[in-house]
Amino acid sequence: MSTFAKKYVKLRKRNAAIAWEKARRNRVCYLFLLPYAILFFTFFILPMITSIFYSFTYYNILEPARFIGLQNYINLILQDDVFLTAVKNTFLIAVITGPVGYILSFGFAWFIHELPRWIRTFAVLIFYAPSISGNAYSVFQIIFRGDSYGWFNAVLMHLGIIKTPELWLTNPATIMPVLIFVILWMSMSTGFLAFVAGLQGIDRSQYEAGYVDGIRNRWQELYYITLPNMKPMLLFGAVMAITQSFNVADVPMALAGFPSTDYAAHTVVVHLFDYGYTRFEMGYASAIATLLFLVMILCNKLIQNALRRVGT
Amino acid sequence: MSMTTQANGHRMKAVNGRKRRPNRSVLGDLGVWLLLIIVAIIMALPLVLAISNALKPLNELFRFPPTVFPIHPTLTNFSDLMVTxxxxxxxxxxxxxxxxxxxxxxxxxxxxxxxxxxxxxxxxxxxxxxxxxxxxxxxxxxxxxxxxxxxxxxxxxxxxxxxxxxxxxxxxxxxxxxxxxxxxxxxxxxxxxxxxxxxxxxxxxxxxxxxxxxxxxxxxxxxxxxxxxxxxxxxxxxxxxxxxxxxxxxxxxxxxxxxxxxxxxxxxxxxxxxxxxxxxxxxxxxxxxxxxxxxxxx
Structure with missing residues (x-):
């Protein structure tokens, strides 16, 4: 047993010595990293750790935080029915808008990439338009208004499909489809632009070699040349898609109201906002954020593993 | 993938030629164009509305039912904004x-x-x-x-x-x-x-x-x-x-x-x-x- 321990210690020492030697040889790397690391730690890691700490406390922003152990988490999972509704809604939104938005972003970036040069910038601008001004989604308040002045109602009534105006944003049955549509409409954002830029960097000669090697249609070209070359951007886009689809809050709050009818548009982040900024229960809100964070990390892990296999 | 070389002389010429890629079907290209145009119209909505609203005189902004494009476009909104x-x-x-x-x-x-x-x-x-x-x-x-x-x-x-x-x-x-x-x-x-x-x-x-x-x-x-x-x-x-x-x-x-x-x-x-x-x-x-x-x- 003791020989084993000795061996282990020796091994660890050796590994540490190798790492130290490597670090010493690459010390200029740390210099490059330092300015970013300092700012990143101060404005991102420190608040994150503090928030996770708050999740184990009762904290109302005014009084000092009081440690209460796992109480927030217990209440959240066992007693908060609204939270469970929020979880259900968030999963529904994330499962649909995450993958579909991701595929649409890539698909349209790819289609636009094939357009003649003179129209490409304009096409990218049009597709990115919903993301260019922060709250463009508020147009949908006019479009889906509940009275006959709402455009969607007006069109449907004009065509004789419905007789009386439909309360699209108040009726629990129609809120979700409308929301999902609006979120998908906004999904050509960060990932989309990264795809556009990434497609531009692929070496032309690979495509030409592909023609010679007998790639017959656009799908083969996509699978054998484009996707493997786009792997780093695909990973980036996936993380952004996860972040955006799980963090949906502004759109439901603006369109369906806050709170929405029967909590039909209540997402986890809306719930978090409710506790953090209307009830000032920051501890509870932090617990929600921490749980959501863990789920997103897990989801990210699964997707990254799947994406590594693309094109191999 | 079957790597049997399909490229004949005709295709190779297309590679060296200007635009057309040899492995794209005309029908597919048409489909892509059509899809892009339809989706682009939906996507462009907020920009079009924002700009046309800014060009509407006050009475048109309150018109029911609202119009997409201004009937009498004007720049008064911008000059008013300058004054404010x-x-x-x-x-x-x-x-x-x-x-x-x-x-x-x-x-x-x-x-x-x-x-x-x-x-x-x-x-x-x-x-x-x-x-x-x-x-x-x-x-x-x-x-x-x-x-x-x-x-x-x-x-x-x-x-x-x-x-x-x-x-x-x-x-x-x-x-x-x-x-x-x-x-x-x-x-x-x-x-x-x-x-x-x-x-x-x-x-x-x-x-x-x-x-x-x-x-x-x-x-x-x-x-x-x-x-x-x-x-x-x-x-x-x-x-x-x-x-x-x-x-x-x-x-x-x-x-x-x-x-x-x-x-x-x-x-x-x-x-x-x-x-x-x-x-x-x-x-x-x-x-x-x-x-x-x-x-x-x-």
Whole structure:
């Protein structure tokens, strides 16, 4: 047993010595990293750790935080029915808008990439338009208004499909489809632009070699040349898609109201906002954020593993 | 994949010819065009509405049912906005200068500092590098609402509150930019860096004159994100002196001035969008046009 321990210690020492030697040889790397690391730690890691700490406390922003152990988490999972509704809604939104938005972003970036040069910038601008001004989604308040002045109602009534105006944003049955549509409409954002830029960097000669090697249609070209070359951007886009689809809050709050009818548009982040900024229960809100964070990390892990296999 | 060579002389000619790629069917191209046009119409909606609303006279803004395009287009909303801005207590140019400063400093700092970090994370193998990168990616996912309070406390301890640095410094360290740059740098061949090293180039030179020019689409994209974020930043939580406030904040105060200002409010939306859109068009056309010929892979 003791020989084993000795061996282990020796091994660890050796590994540490190798790492130290490597670090010493690459010390200029740390210099490059330092300015970013300092700012990143101060404005991102420190608040994150503090928030996770708050999740184990009762904290109302005014009084000092009081440690209460796992109480927030217990209440959240066992007693908060609204939270469970929020979880259900968030999963529904994330499962649909995450993958579909991701595929649409890539698909349209790819289609636009094939357009003649003179129209490409304009096409990218049009597709990115919903993301260019922060709250463009508020147009949908006019479009889906509940009275006959709402455009969607007006069109449907004009065509004789419905007789009386439909309360699209108040009726629990129609809120979700409308929301999902609006979120998908906004999904050509960060990932989309990264795809556009990434497609531009692929070496032309690979495509030409592909023609010679007998790639017959656009799908083969996509699978054998484009996707493997786009792997780093695909990973980036996936993380952004996860972040955006799980963090949906502004759109439901603006369109369906806050709170929405029967909590039909209540997402986890809306719930978090409710506790953090209307009830000032920051501890509870932090617990929600921490749980959501863990789920997103897990989801990210699964997707990254799947994406590594693309094109191999 | 069946690698049997299908390329005959006719196809090869098409490769050398101008546009048409040999492996695209006409029907498929038509389908793509049709799909793009239909979706583009839906996507363009907010821009079209915002611009046409700003061109409507007041009575048309309140018309029921609302019209998509103005019947009698006018620029009165913009001239009214000029008058209101001219009357503000703090000179209007001050707000503009504040926002321009924030946007310039934040974007330039972010571009330089995040790219430097991304460069070593992508191209060097050093202890702690991978872990650091994983932390950056994971940090993207933590919700911003709950970190706002601890962040405010940190900033007030550092005496950053009510200075533009409260907006600029966090923007410089934004994880998304580092992630984006690192992903693009990863694709550069190692041979490129090795040969520069053999030529005696130091790390900063490799970074600045070899790596950065080769990831131009990446940093042009980063500039779009950064400018868009900072230009629209109201900064109302961390800046409260009137003379230090941002343009967006001042314009939104005009916008919130009640029903009488509906026309001006519509003009404000367009005015705020101008700078992000111009940045967008400039960098996109750079990305899409100048890079088309280059290609660096090993």
């Amino acid at each position: 801005m001219g009357q503000s207590w703090v000179p209007f140019t001050r707000y503009l200068a504040n926002t321009v400063w924030i946007t310039l400093l934040g974007t330039a700092g972010h571009l330089l500092i995040a790219s430097m970090a991304a460069f070593v994370l992508a191209k060097y193998d050093f202890p702690g590098g991978r872990t650091f990168f994983n932390i950056v990616v994971v940090a993207l996912m933590f919700n911003g609402y709950v970190t706002a309070v601890p962040n405010f406390i940190t900033m007030s301890k550092l005496h950053l509150i009510d200075t533009i640095w409260a907006v600029v410094l966090p923007a410089i360290a934004s994880p998304m930019g580092l992630f984006l740059m690192k992903q693009f740098m990863e694709g550069l061949p190692f041979s490129l860096i090795e040969s520069a090293k053999l030529d005696g180039a130091r790390e900063f030179r490799i970074f600045w004159s070899i790596v950065m020019p080769n990831v131009k689409p990446a940093w042009l994209t980063l500039i779009i994100f950064s400018v868009q974020g900072l230009w629209n930043n109201r900064a109302s939580a961390v800046i409260y002196s009137e003379g230090k406030k941002t343009l967006t904040y001042a314009l939104q105060q005009i916008q919130a001035g009640g029903v009488a200002r509906t026309g001006q409010a519509a003009a404000v939306i367009v005015v705020i969008m101008i700078v992000p859109i111009v940045t967008f068009i400039l960098s996109q056309s750079q990305i899409l046009e100048t890079m088309a010929s280059s290609g660096l892979k090993d």
